[in-house]
Amino acid sequence: MTQPTENTSYKDIKQTVLARIRSGELQPDSLLPNEEKLAVEFSCTRTTVNRALRELADEGFLERRRKAGTRVLSAPQRQARFTIPMVRDEVEALGGTYRYALISAASQTAPEWLSARLALSPGQSVMHVRCMHFNGNTPFQYEDRWIVIDSVPQVKQADFSQTGPNEWLIQTVPFTNVELSFLASRADATVAGFLDVSQGEPIFTGERITWLQGQPVTFAKMYFAAGYRMTTQF
Amino acid sequence: MTQPTENTSYKDIKQTVLARIRSGELQPDSLLPNEEKLAVEFSCTRTTVNRALRELADEGFLERRRKAGTRVLSAPQRQARFTIPMVRDEVEALGGTYRYALISAASQTAPEWLSARLALSPGQSVMHVRCMHFNGNTPFQYEDRWIVIDSVPQVKQADFSQTGPNEWLIQTVPFTNVELSFLASRADATVAGFLDVSQGEPIFTGERITWLQGQPVTFAKMYFAAGYRMTTQF
DNA sequence: AAAAATTTAAAGTCTACACAAAATGGATGC
DNA sequence: GCATCCATTTTGTGTAGACTTTAAATTTTT
Incomplete structure (x- = not known):
């Protein structure tokens, strides 16, 4: 079995953060560490953390506000996408x-x-x-x-x-x-x-x-x- | 009136590309220039073009495949997002x-x-x-x-x-x-x-x-x- | 105490560059 | 002709760093 490549892709970060939310390690309404700190934790650049958090926010799990930081949404706004086909x-x-x-x-x-x-x-x-x-x-x-x-x-x-x-x-x-x-x-x-x-x-x-x-x-x-x-x- | 800042944000690029699709300048099923060429055209980096196109693909207007390039979807797959609230x-x-x-x-x-x-x-x-x-x-x-x-x-x-x-x-x-x-x-x-x-x-x-x-x-x-x-x- | 101005922390975006991964289209071999 | 291999193109993702924008928090003024 080959050593898995380091888990620092934005997808891995998304997974990890999601897991933390689900396990309760990150409580609803609580603030996440800021991007810089997370970048250090995951040993990657802020850019990568940014993309992960941005997408999680897009998917309705987080709320982000400048200066205020990133917060876990209390009611994870799951949203369904229906394709409207012709x-x-x-x-x-x-x-x-x-x-x-x-x-x-x-x-x-x-x-x-x-x-x-x-x-x-x-x-x-x-x-x-x-x-x-x-x-x-x-x-x-x-x-x-x-x-x-x-x-x-x-x-x-x-x-x-x-x-x-x-x-x-x-x-x-x-x-x-x-x-x-x-x-x-x-x-x-x-x-x-x-x-x-x-x-x-x-x-x-x-x-x-x-x-x-x-x-x-x-x-x-x-x-x-x-x-x-x-x-x-x- | 101040000179508007140059239109090279990823949002501007999204807008422009969308407009081209809608005006028929970019025909359905046709290929877009690759990211590098668009970066030159918009005089920005490929990263910025990438984000614009990635989001447009995400929103169902484009289809992207490595090596094959970026293509205008013939039937713009508009998708509705319904939030599933509790x-x-x-x-x-x-x-x-x-x-x-x-x-x-x-x-x-x-x-x-x-x-x-x-x-x-x-x-x-x-x-x-x-x-x-x-x-x-x-x-x-x-x-x-x-x-x-x-x-x-x-x-x-x-x-x-x-x-x-x-x-x-x-x-x-x-x-x-x-x-x-x-x-x-x-x-x-x-x-x-x-x-x-x-x-x-x-x-x-x-x-x-x-x-x-x-x-x-x-x-x-x-x-x-x-x-x-x-x-x-x- | 309330309002206004200022500071400042955080996310948002961009540049410039590099390497990775996929998949096409052609070259090669049978 | 058909399958297999391989080079090349294009998108995908990452690093490192800078500047911008927003808005919360603090300080100053009224």
Whole structure:
């Protein structure tokens, strides 16, 4: 067995510090020694310690403030990262064949609830696009989307018959700000029809609002087929 | 107006590269110049470029491979980070008063579905804990949890009458591996009763499995009160 | 005692350089 | 043609040191 190389990589330091937190050697809310001291302890440079602690802070275990030092968070803010794939990728990752179908696309003045939600001025026009995403012939997701025409004038020329509005938007609008929610909703007649489930069925639903520099761009509701689960590991 | 300091911080480089991707100057799937060339272009060191690109890769915009170089991801893998707070924190963040109540805690041999799910050997015993989390007097979450006794023997002495099993576990078991899922389920009689909704109501549900070095530790189902949504911004 | 100015400790970032590790693409051998 | 080996390119990570920025703590002033 070869002698392991010295444990002074930033990864080793991360591991060690984490272990100390978990073993209780580093109590919640307590201060860590400063970077210089740790560098001496691990016999490496401050740069290396810095990277280790910076990443641990990023991952939600530590809180760092200049001059105040580095503190163990009392409630380790574990955070799950969900990759938000495009539907096509998600279906293909399942080994299925992605198929897209446009249901309708038409411009109209924004309904009141939407104006309120996106803080639109009354009477602004929006493009309402509804479409389906299939896994083979099985419904996968029903998408109900509204696009603010003033924010994306090109949408009037867009052709949604072949590709979904999401793919189009991602290519066209370099969005800056997204709010994403997930909830459980109840299938109404429309949704039930498109997803081929009975009315009232619980539906895993996503809502997505996108802004471009403060301007609302799009509001989308995504209704997933029965049995869908969003999963992550960490 | 003072002359802005030269734009060569790693943040500026990130911004610039992102802008180039969004403007189409850097096409999806195309290769970026290598770090040395970019360092020359931005007149900074390779270290700085490295950090910028590393973070962009981390955020899902680029893919980096040694010798192969850095490539623009065709489908920018935007990923949402959801902080998984402890229920207490979540309620308190809403400005509410957290209250906990134990419903039952008893050990038994693992039911078949659980053994299958966690790959337990037949007949292993588990502790079954059910409890409620309230926001004031309003039900917030109903938790149905199973803890593998062989993996956490101390659980036999644990007292869940005052604090929930989740807080206890986090303190006790330095978990290494978590699988977290979210789905929409239908309230059965039990869930409906505890959450004070009518039976059949769609319920936003979380499932969490935790392992410690390959050993299954706990399986939990968390049923959220009606109207719950999990939200993130990025 | 309160407010304002100053000091100072800690993290944040950068430079410049070196060596390590991975993996590609070509060279070599069969 | 196919597999194996090897050189080379590119990212990954480390060292050593400096300067910057933030904000807590102290001192001075009001």
